[in-house]
Amino acid sequence: MKNLKRLFIFLMLASALPALAANKTVTLAIPSMTCPVCPITVKKALEAVSGVFKVEVTYARKEVTVTYDDAKTNVAALTKATANAGYPSTPEGKRK
Numbered sequence: 139m140k141n142l143k144r145l146f147i148f149l150m151l152a153s154a155l156p157a158l159a160a161n162k163t164v165t166l167a168i169p170s171m172t173c174p175v176c177p178i179t180v181k182k183a184l185e186a187v188s189g190v191f192k193v194e195v196t197y198a199r200k201e202v203t204v205t206y207d208d209a210k211t212n213v214a215a216l217t218k219a220t221a222n223a224g225y226p227s228t229p230e231g232k233r234k
């Protein structure tokens with residue numbers, strides 16, 4: 139019975155582990171998205187970054203929300219990717 143209890147605790151801990159590999163979401167402000175075609179370029183640039191699995195562009199607000207695996211990439215890499223595509227971006231909250 140004691141072993142069974144240990145196994146149960148082990149399984150609980152093991153199933154909790156994937157939740158620790160955090161998916162993070164960041165919203166980037168991209169003021170230079172000035173026409174409806176821009177979001178396509180921005181989306182492609184961000185989706186090309188390894189670790190990114192969701193990109194949502196809100197053209198009306200000139201924002202893009204990116205969901206990424208923070209073990210594989212980070213906000214600096216994301217802003218670099220948009221800048222390389224011709225669209226400098228600023229993480230929300232740091233905007234002046």
Ligand SMILES: [Cu+2]
Pocket residue numbers: 171172173174175176177
């Ligand atoms: Cu455009």
